[in-house]
Amino acid sequence: xxxxxxxxxxxxxxxxxxxxxxxxxxxxxxxxxxxxxxxxxxxxxxxxxxxxxxxxxxxxxxxxxxxxxxxxxxxxxxxxxxxxxxxxxxxxxxxxxxxxxxxxxxxxxxxxxxxxxxxxxxxxxxxxxxxxxxxxxxxxxxxxxxxxxxxxxxxxxxxxxxxxxxxxxxxxxxxxxxxxxxxxxxxxxxxxxxxxxxxxxxxxxxxxxxxxxxxxxxxxxxxxxxxxxxxxxxxxxxxxxxxxxxxxxxxxxxxxxxxxxxxxxxxxxxxxxxxxxxxxxxxxxxxxxxxxxxxxxxxxxxxxxxxxxxxxxxxxxxxxxxxxxxxxxxxxxxxxxxxxxxxxxxxxxxxxxxxxxxxxxxxxxxxxxxxxxxxxxxxxxxxxxxxxxxxxxxxxxxxxxxxxxxxxxxxxxxxxxxxxxxxxxxxxxxxxxxxxxxxxxxxxxxxxxxxxxxxxxxxxxxxxxxxxxxxxxxxxxxxxxxxxxxxxxxxxxxxxxxxxxxxxxxxxxxxxxxxxxxxxxxxxxxxxxxxxxxxxxxxxxxxxxxxxxxxxxxxxxxxxxxxxxxxxxxx
Amino acid sequence: xxxxxxxxxxxxxxxxxxxxxxxxxxxxxxxxxxxxxxxxxxxxxxxxxxxxxxxxxxxxxxxxxxxxxxxxxxxxxxxxxxxxxxxxxxxxxxxxxxxxxxxxxxxxxxx
Numbered sequence: 001x002x003x004x005x006x007x008x009x010x011x012x013x014x015x016x017x018x019x020x021x022x023x024x025x026x027x028x029x030x031x032x033x034x035x036x037x038x039x040x041x042x043x044x045x046x047x048x049x050x051x052x053x054x055x056x057x058x059x060x061x062x063x064x065x066x067x068x069x070x071x072x073x074x075x076x077x078x079x080x081x082x083x084x085x086x087x088x089x090x091x092x093x094x095x096x097x098x099x100x101x102x103x104x105x106x107x108x109x110x111x112x113x114x115x116x117x118x119x120x121x122x123x124x125x126x127x128x129x130x131x132x133x134x135x136x137x138x139x140x141x142x143x144x145x146x147x148x149x150x151x152x153x154x155x156x157x158x159x160x161x162x163x164x165x166x167x168x169x170x171x172x173x174x175x176x177x178x179x180x181x182x183x184x185x186x187x188x189x190x191x192x193x194x195x196x197x198x199x200x201x202x203x204x205x206x207x208x209x210x211x212x213x214x215x216x217x218x219x220x221x222x223x224x225x226x227x228x229x230x231x232x233x234x235x236x237x238x239x240x241x242x243x244x245x246x247x248x249x250x251x252x253x254x255x256x257x258x259x260x261x262x263x264x265x266x267x268x269x270x271x272x273x274x275x276x277x278x279x280x281x282x283x284x285x286x287x288x289x290x291x292x293x294x295x296x297x298x299x300x301x302x303x304x305x306x307x308x309x310x311x312x313x314x315x316x317x318x319x320x321x322x323x324x325x326x327x328x329x330x331x332x333x334x335x336x337x338x339x340x341x342x343x344x345x346x347x348x349x350x351x352x353x354x355x356x357x358x359x360x361x362x363x364x365x366x367x368x369x370x371x372x373x374x375x376x377x378x379x380x381x382x383x384x385x386x387x388x389x390x391x392x393x394x395x396x397x398x399x400x401x402x403x404x405x406x407x408x409x410x411x412x413x414x415x416x417x418x419x420x421x422x423x424x425x426x427x428x429x430x431x432x433x434x435x436x437x438x439x440x441x442x443x444x445x446x447x448x449x450x451x452x453x454x455x456x457x458x459x460x461x462x463x464x465x466x467x468x469x470x471x472x473x474x475x476x477x478x479x480x481x482x483x484x485x486x487x488x489x490x491x492x493x494x495x496x497x498x499x500x501x502x503x504x505x506x507x508x509x510x511x512x513x514x515x516x517x518x519x520x521x522x523x524x525x526x527x528x529x530x531x532x533x534x535x536x537x538x539x540x541x542x543x544x545x546x547x548x549x550x551x552x553x554x555x556x557x558x559x560x561x562x563x564x565x566x567x568x569x570x571x
Numbered sequence: 572x573x574x575x576x577x578x579x580x581x582x583x584x585x586x587x588x589x590x591x592x593x594x595x596x597x598x599x600x601x602x603x604x605x606x607x608x609x610x611x612x613x614x615x616x617x618x619x620x621x622x623x624x625x626x627x628x629x630x631x632x633x634x635x636x637x638x639x640x641x642x643x644x645x646x647x648x649x650x651x652x653x654x655x656x657x658x659x660x661x662x663x664x665x666x667x668x669x670x671x672x673x674x675x676x677x678x679x680x681x682x
Contacts, residue, residue: 376631420642422635424667441667461668465638470668493630499595501628540630 024130028082032058035125044130065098066286072172081113082126095137104261104288108137139395142296143413145173147388149300153307162307164193166300172197174293175264175280177205182276182308183226187216198284208254211247222265222277229274231266231298235288264289266297268305275305334361336368338432342519344527344544357488357541358386362394364401366431372545373425373442374488385421388413393427403427403438404471407463411440414464423463426486430547435476435484441465443489446508448515449482453508478549483519485511490542496533506533519546579607588616593625596633604636617649623656629663641673652676
């Protein structure tokens with residue numbers, strides 16, 4: 001009797017613990033009925049109590065959600081890991097996208113199932129843990145999507161075709177339909193591209209668009225986006241709205257047939273001019289648009305605008321790659337507490353097809369990450385790889401700010417690409433205490449100080465290259481006033497007279513001669529030394545990031561006044 | 572632009588091709604190595620020895636070439652051996668962390 005009481009108490013405590021979990025946990029019996037769900041699972045499934053759940057038809061449980069896998073394929077109950085497990089299979093974890101049919105909210109969940117066996121080893125039930133991985137999955141998908149967009153935009157001079165390709169890429173991942181319109185100076189519009197997740201609906205969509213006036217009404221829809229230059233998002237489309245918008249009965253019939261759930265229009269902007277708009281519509285999927293979607297669509301539109309404008313202004317496709325490439329550099333060097341920073345970027349001469357160098361800074365809580373890198377390869381794909389590396393790093397740092405882990409994530413993303421994509425990168429985490437670094441096939445930085453100039457850190461494997469790979473991490477001890485200089489091989493490979501290269505020794509010497517200089521002054525000295533040495537056109541991009549460790553006082557006040565010496569040099 | 576001259580010295584028998592590279596291997600010269608490799612493979616060579624000991628400089632496009640060749644060899648089922656360059660040119664492999672991943676062999680063992 002006492003044993004049973006203890007058991008009951010234990011069960012009760014376990015139930016309390018399970019109910020406190022953010023992850024949903026369910027237990028499925030061999031007859032496929034759910035026999036237990038913790039609070040998170042009950043909320044997700046929309047049941048008030050476990051006993052209601054037990055009585056429910058298991059096939060009806062997926063009812064409130066439209067569920068698909070990451071490629072858009074439908075997921076049925078028989079595909080769930082727990083159901084597979086009860087059938088005697090060994091299921092892999094399942095990544096599932098689900099859209100709540102009533103709210104339109106999209107989420108990504110990872111389902112893992114484990115078997116509970118009785119004394120005889122027979123499966124008694126299957127436990128499923130359902131983790132919400134929406135943020136991580138979206139971040140990953142978006143990074144990969146933006147890289148593909150970058151590649152598409154740089155791949156053709158025919159911007160109309162390019163915009164059609166971008167629209168095609170956006171469905172169904174981001175929206176059920178995607179359209180692009182360009183505007184002329186007098187408020188006219190030119191429909192350039194339209195794509196639909198169900199090609200059969202394209203005809204309806206095209207007919208519907210023919211109802212939109214040639215001259216835009218500045219008060220609504222595309223016209224208002226053109227006028228304001230701001231995104232427009234409509235998340236609830238009631239029938240009254242359709243009735244009000246319809247020009248005639250046929251128009252209303254088409255509007256109703258499409259079943260729009262949400263509309264998002266973002267402008268394509270160059271400077272202060274709005275040259276067009278990207279329209280996304282959700283219907284079949286039942287998805288709505290949230291703030292993250294607006295931001296993401298704006299990023300796509302920004303790239304598309306650059307491509308359109310470049311195509312209009314120039315005739316060389318390398319120009320687009322170059323423009324995209326330089327748009328990937330930070331606009332200004334941020335102020336980093338405890339550090340004084342200057343950077344230099346000199347693009348290679350225009351006749352060169354060498355792919356680009358890049359650097360980036362971003363904050364992770366109280367600390368900052370700096371990444372400098374060099375994409376190996378020729379021509380237009382380089383900008384896409386740069387963008388992939390940069391956005392992967394930023395997304396990765398939301399989960400883990402260790403430089404070694406960030407490099408590992410970039411390496412994994414590069415490996416997923418269909419063609420060999422190589423990239424060197426040096427990642428540094430800067431804090432008030434010092435720096436932590438890892439290198440992936442990138443020259444190690446130099447520490448410049450009273451003790452002279454010395455290389456710091458440990459070499460790691462080129463990203464996207466070969467396995468096994470390793471990225472050892474080093475803590476770099478720094479005294480106040482000491483400087484770290486990170487650079488790309490364009491610096492040391494610079495060609496002088498008689499085919500001689502500038503080399504690491506000359507770099508060290510010129511740094512040693514200016515060891516006390518502030519970063520901006522050091523940058524000037526470096527540029528002078530390089531220009532004196534170099535003959536002919538610069539063959540490769542050159543990037544240098546100079547970071548002086550501050551003399552901060554114990555109360556945490558950094559050397560604020562001297563910070564933020566930024567800007568880009570010109571070649 | 573003064574460029575150190577780049578040359579490929581090709582010797583081969585039925586089974587084994589040898590490419591001895593000298594000068595500077597960079598963006599301007601990698602395509603010539605690719606062509607020489609393709610020509611050797613077209614002749615039916617199953618083992619390719621690329622001798623880098625005469626190279627004074629290798630840039631990142633040269634490094635990329637060896638990563639690509641190594642992956643091709645694995646995928647296409649032929650054998651690639653690399654003979655180490657001089658220390659100065661070896662640096663690109665050290666920095667890339669690929670010294671242990673690429674099929675470097677001692678010159679003596681391949682003589």
